[in-house]
Every structure is written in structure tokens, then in C-alpha cells.
Amino acid sequence: MNAAAEPRITPLCQAHRRLGAKMIDFGGWLMPVSYPSGILDEHKATRTAVGMFDVCHMGEVHFRGARAAEAVQRLVTNQVGKLYDGRAMYTVACNPKGGIVDDLIVYRVKADHFLIVVNAANIEKDCQHFVQQVGSWCEIRNASDETGLISFQGPQAQACLAPLTRAPLATLKPFHFLPDVQVAGRPVWIARTGYTGEDGFEIFCAAPDAEHLWQSLLDACAGVDGKPVGLGARDTLRLEARLSLYGNDLTDETTPLEAGLGWVVKFDAGDFIGREALLRQRDAGLARKLAGFVMLGRGIARHGYPIHDPSTGAKIGDVTSGTVGPSVGKNIGLGYVPAPLARAGALLLVDCRGKKIEAEVVQGPFYRR
Amino acid sequence: MSENVPNDLLYTEDHEWARQEGSLVTIGITQFAVDQLGDVTQVDLPNEGEVLKAHEVVGSVESVKAVSDVYAPVSGKVVKVNSPLQDSPEYVNEEPYDGGWMAQIEISNPDELKGLMNAASYEEFLKEHED
Structure with missing residues (x-):
């Protein structure tokens, strides 16, 4: 851009x-x-x-043709085969290293027509990736404009x-x-x-x-x-609602397993791009995970603020998203930290412009309707 | 002058205001700053007794979307802070020139006040910096 x-x-x-x-x-x-x-x-x-x-x-990309389902499955980690006409699903597309190219919603219109909705900032990148990977398998049309x-x-x-x-x-x-x-x-x-x-x-x-x-x-x-x-x-x-934002919480360098999106990775769905790398990562165990935290002290965590381990003082990660939670009544955030510190109840220190404020890791959404 | 820029105050280019009463100067942030920030959710104030130089960070105002430093318009000692802002930061939105004041400073160099803008100059400054 x-x-x-x-x-x-x-x-x-x-x-x-x-x-x-x-x-x-x-x-x-x-x-x-x-x-x-x-x-x-x-x-x-x-x-x-x-x-x-x-x-x-946001971007809308249509996949049409006899091999459309196969093409979409090659691109995404979730199981395209379980979709039926009128059914949509959340998923990610990965690069061969398992890094997230984008997070997406796939809509099955018909057996030979799928719509993928992509993030605005990724339209060009995604279309290039889609066409490069499966462009010869079916018609891919960017209808975003x-x-x-x-x-x-x-x-x-x-x-x-x-x-x-x-x-x-x-x-x-x-x-x-x-x-x-x-x-x-x-x-x-x-x-x-x-x-x-x-x-x-x-x-x-x-x-x-x-x-x-x-x-x-x-x-x-x-x-x-x-x-x-x-x-x-x-x-x-x-x-x-603890929904990830691409560019902050998800990037080309983070995998869906690290991001807490293991539920959209179906290893038996097919030979999707990134599958091998994700399998290796799963078997080796995750070094870091995206943790959700609530601030215990006065401070609003913001994108890019450093996160420290309270027991050693060492910097262990960065805030990827942070804000006030008006319906939660607490200040909330997300950040990648070493896996042992991503467990519920673990304490972190968020460096809010020089002031280290205590935060506690929580599981699941901060808010549920 | 408009009600957004009261006549009896002095202003900085960083959108702080200062009200002089003898050797005491009360400070806060302007309506323009408040409009830029949106809903204020946290205010950090200096400590009473702290000695500040002009242009030093005296505190910060955080809104939902951004954090903004507040700079001391003048040098001096902080004699009082508006501690209710800790629990009710919304006063800054609701009445930036009254209940939203941040600190009272005993000025050490009254000449510094001459370097601040009056309401007319500040309004002119805002016009020049409109996008």
C-alpha cells in the first residue's frame, strides 16, 4: 500500500x-x-x-468451477467438505510455514461456487496467493470493488x-x-x-x-x-468477544495454533498449504501462545506495549491488541507470551509507557452475550 | 470568542489551557483536544509537591482510542491535583474548562505566561491547523 x-x-x-x-x-x-x-x-x-x-x-473473492471446493480446501485449514449450500465457516489461509496469510469466512453458495470474504488490507496479497496456488484449478474473481x-x-x-x-x-x-x-x-x-x-x-x-x-x-x-x-x-x-484482528493478533509470522485458532485447523481435511508445518508445530509443542489478559492495575494496554515476566522481569512478548472493555468493566488485551505464561491465572506485567502494570491471563472471550 | 475557547484563558500549541489567579495557574486540556481524543477513560495526574519545568510531561489522558501526554504550560510546583478525575475521567469530556481541570501549579517564572497564546491567537492557530 x-x-x-x-x-x-x-x-x-x-x-x-x-x-x-x-x-x-x-x-x-x-x-x-x-x-x-x-x-x-x-x-x-x-x-x-x-x-x-x-x-x-472488505474483499469478496468468488471461486467457481468443478474444482472450486478442491481449490478452496487447498488454501484453508478448516474442513470445506463439511459445508453445504448456504453454510459459512471461519477459517484461515496459511503459507507453507504455517503462518497466517489471512483470516477468512468461506461461504458455500453451490457445490461449484464458493465466496471467500477477506480483510480489506489483504485483498491484493490474498488474490495473488490464491491465483498463484490454485489459479489453474477454477475461476477466481475478485468482486471487491x-x-x-x-x-x-x-x-x-x-x-x-x-x-x-x-x-x-x-x-x-x-x-x-x-x-x-x-x-x-x-x-x-x-x-x-x-x-x-x-x-x-x-x-x-x-x-x-x-x-x-x-x-x-x-x-x-x-x-x-x-x-x-x-x-x-x-x-x-x-x-x-476475543475475535482476532489480522495485522495485530494474526500475521504471516504467527500460526493458527499459536493464535488459539486450533479449532479451525482440521488436519484430516486435506492437503492444505501449511499442513506439514502445522503438524510439526503441534507435535513439537507450542513455544508461545496468544494470551488474553485483564489489567489488574490502572492502565490501558495498547498494541506494541512490551509484556514482562513478573518473576524474572524479562521481556517476554508484546501486546498485539489492547483497549478498554466497556461491557467487561475492565481493561483488556491480547499478546503472545511463552506457553507456560498463557495459562489462566498466570500473571504478566504490561509496560504502559514506563509503568509496569499487573495483568492476569484469562481463558475465552472477555464478554459473552 | 466561541464557548469552546474561553476568553479568560491562555493556551499552548499542544492544546493545554492555563488560568492564572495570582501566582497560581490551573491547567487542563482544551475542548479541541477533547474532541480529538473522544471518550476519556483514564487520566494520569502528577503528584502534589512535584516540581515541573514548562513543556515537561505533567500527566496523560487516555481515551478509548489513544493516549496523549499533557505538558506543563509553565514551570512551578504542583500544589493541587484534581483527584476526582481518577474515578471520573469523563469530567474531562463533559467540562474540560471546569470539572475537568487537571492540576494547579504555583508558577516560578511568571514571564512564561507571555509565551502562551490568548484566546484569539489560539482560535487562529486552530484555524490554521484545520485539515
Whole structure:
């Protein structure tokens, strides 16, 4: 990404400006970081009512052809064979060393058509990787520019979306999706997925329809105090739910086993890229793991802060994500530490700008709905 | 002047404000700084009795998304800090020029006040630095 280049904009850029959003360059995209009500308010709206997110910047890559399933399985660690039409799954794609190229959601549309949703900052890298590895196996088409994506999350999401669509939302289960339905008169796909730890939907549309849908959804959730939500609250929401962020918690240098994503690695799924390296790592045992921690003292851990071992004082890792947890009532974070210190109850010291603050390792999500 | 930049205060380029009352100067961060930071979730204050030089870090303000140092607008001794901010950092958002004050400094060199901006200059400064 050329840092000097003008950031790219999503089809909702004007809508954000009209709402008074504070816009920032996020990985080459001009995105809303917050709206005038502020990050904490947006966070709370998503936990108690509805939060709406512009995720048009994310990438959509279609795999089509008789060998599409085989191609996708070569790329990802989770078991593609267990998907059926209308079923989606979370997974990662690895490099031959087992490092994570990207974390993804794979949607099976039909036996010969899969959609992979990739992180915005990785679109070019992923497409290059996909084409290089399996480009001759099936058709791979990057539809990111022509596809809009709006995330509609929160306990009131279904109730607010229902009046806009005839799609059977009540029977749509998590990680399932409905292609070829309508919302507010526009053709969309509705998936019951999200990145907040709440129930909710992600709505795929043609890019030119995104603004109409955004406005319709805003109107539909206004009655319950639903709100547009920027990147700031997106980060507090996802971290409370302990969902990883690529570029921070997951990188080309970290493996899914280290990242606590062993559940998306199915060694018997097939000969996927990175399988050998991951098998070796599993058999040898993990040297380091991604630990989740809550701060015991006053301090907010942030990306890049050093982590020390309280018993030796030695630096043992870095914070990969850290923030306040508004719904947890504690400051929370993630970081890679030696495996013995990644156990629940272990104590760490986080160096918050020169002040070493005690933190305790916890298992599982910080927040559960 | 607008209510965001009160007339009776002095300002720094780092968006601190200073209110002089005799030899005492009360300091805090400006509405502009607060708007940039968003919801403040933690305030670190200096210790009472601490002696500071102008431009030294006197504390920090953390919001959900960022941490920002606060610099002493003038040199002197910290005679009082606004300890309620430890438990109620939101005062900084709600009333940055009142309940959100951070520390009171007994100035050692009143001439330093001449180096600060008045409200008109600070507003001009903000205009020049608008994106």
C-alpha cells in the first residue's frame, strides 16, 4: 500500500460525512472512526440495540468451477467438505510455514461456487496467493470493488431487519446465509455473521445499492436507538468477544495454533498449504501462545506495549491488541507470551509507557452475550 | 470568542489551557483536544509537591482510542491535583474548562505566561491547523 496515495473510499463515504463521522485513513481506506455520539455510546448501542457498520472495504473473492471446493480446501485449514449450500465457516489461509496469510469466512453458495470474504488490507496479497496456488484449478474473481457490505449487529438486529425483507430471518442460523433475497427492494445476500460478539447480520449488495440500504437500515433501527458504529467501537466490540484482528493478533509470522485458532485447523481435511508445518508445530509443542489478559492495575494496554515476566522481569512478548472493555468493566488485551505464561491465572506485567502494570491471563472471550 | 475557547484563558500549541489567579495557574486540556481524543477513560495526574519545568510531561489522558501526554504550560510546583478525575475521567469530556481541570501549579517564572497564546491567537492557530 502506498502511504502517500489518496485513501480509497467506500460507497458510503458521503453518508458518513452527512452523519458527522470523524474519518481516518485506515490501511489505505478512508473510514469512519466514530460518529458524534462517541465510541462508548456506539459500543453500548451495539450491545443493547443495533450497531451498523460500513464494511464495504472488505474483499469478496468468488471461486467457481468443478474444482472450486478442491481449490478452496487447498488454501484453508478448516474442513470445506463439511459445508453445504448456504453454510459459512471461519477459517484461515496459511503459507507453507504455517503462518497466517489471512483470516477468512468461506461461504458455500453451490457445490461449484464458493465466496471467500477477506480483510480489506489483504485483498491484493490474498488474490495473488490464491491465483498463484490454485489459479489453474477454477475461476477466481475478485468482486471487491463492485460489492458492498453492511454489518447490522446487536440484540435488536433481527427485529429491525425483519420489516425490510421477506427473507426468513428467524430460521437463519449463525454462520448460515441466504443468497438472492431482498432488503429494502434491493437484491442482497444476508449472512448471520459478524465481528462483535452479538447476534447480527452481514448484508452483501451491489456497491451502487449500498447507500440506499444504509439509509433504510438506519431508519429501521432508529426507533430502538440503533446507531452507525465506527472503527473505534468495532475494535472494543471485537476484542471483548476475543475475535482476532489480522495485522495485530494474526500475521504471516504467527500460526493458527499459536493464535488459539486450533479449532479451525482440521488436519484430516486435506492437503492444505501449511499442513506439514502445522503438524510439526503441534507435535513439537507450542513455544508461545496468544494470551488474553485483564489489567489488574490502572492502565490501558495498547498494541506494541512490551509484556514482562513478573518473576524474572524479562521481556517476554508484546501486546498485539489492547483497549478498554466497556461491557467487561475492565481493561483488556491480547499478546503472545511463552506457553507456560498463557495459562489462566498466570500473571504478566504490561509496560504502559514506563509503568509496569499487573495483568492476569484469562481463558475465552472477555464478554459473552 | 466561541464557548469552546474561553476568553479568560491562555493556551499552548499542544492544546493545554492555563488560568492564572495570582501566582497560581490551573491547567487542563482544551475542548479541541477533547474532541480529538473522544471518550476519556483514564487520566494520569502528577503528584502534589512535584516540581515541573514548562513543556515537561505533567500527566496523560487516555481515551478509548489513544493516549496523549499533557505538558506543563509553565514551570512551578504542583500544589493541587484534581483527584476526582481518577474515578471520573469523563469530567474531562463533559467540562474540560471546569470539572475537568487537571492540576494547579504555583508558577516560578511568571514571564512564561507571555509565551502562551490568548484566546484569539489560539482560535487562529486552530484555524490554521484545520485539515
